[in-house]
Amino acid sequence: MDKLTATSMFESLASGVRLDIVRLLVGHGREGLVAGEIARKLELPRSNLSFHLKTLTRAGLVTVTQEGRYQRYRADLAAMQDLVAYLTAHCCAAEEGECELSGVETSC
């Protein structure tokens, strides 16, 4: 993970609307949701949702696959893991064996 990727991912999560979208998708696992379902659940205008989904897709936090005239979106959990690992890399460089992050995959 390079810095540009990380910042664009964090930037994607820095919007309340996009955070809602990601969390909604996380809750729907491998099945994901098609755009129309997301728009209905979050009560968003189509064009606005499309804008945010594009942002999330470009950042690599969600994936999209075409199903006929529908676009199915899924959260990319592996990408989120990588992001957390990037953020907390070297978290125990100072004090070996005493990582304060429990349960999170780090470089420790």
Next chain:
Amino acid sequence: MDKLTATSMFESLASGVRLDIVRLLVGHGREGLVAGEIARKLELPRSNLSFHLKTLTRAGLVTVTQEGRYQRYRADLAAMQDLVAYLTAHCCAAEEGECELSGVETSC
């Protein structure tokens, strides 16, 4: 963790400069760094660093304590854990027992 807190944390991490600051602080654990050391290592103008440190502090990602005329900053790892937990909450609502997030503390 509420949505406003989460978005302001992600917004704080959405800047390359602030991401550098946080990762630098993570690497210095409980000891942390005083502002001047951060400015020297990242080669940042004082006023700019102060602006970014204020943003990070308000978001709750770093803490600050005064030491004489120095200001010592530390990464708040517990806050980062909470943030990750918020992001990935309900990650297995769809498929029980089959969480795709390994090693990350979630609601599973």
Next chain:
DNA sequence: ACAATGATTCAATAATCGTTGAACCATTGA
């Protein structure tokens, strides 16, 4: 081919964010 449905793109506006140097405040030490 054509109407209907799902979704994206576009242009324009309003609002927010990042950077900078100068000025200012706080603490230390002579």
Next chain:
DNA sequence: TCAATGGTTCAACGATTATTGAATCATTGT
């Protein structure tokens, strides 16, 4: 008390981002 050092605040500019409806593209079903 006064100079020196560490840090923050301020104002101003430029750049980026979010939102909206209308227009456009793609796919389905008759």
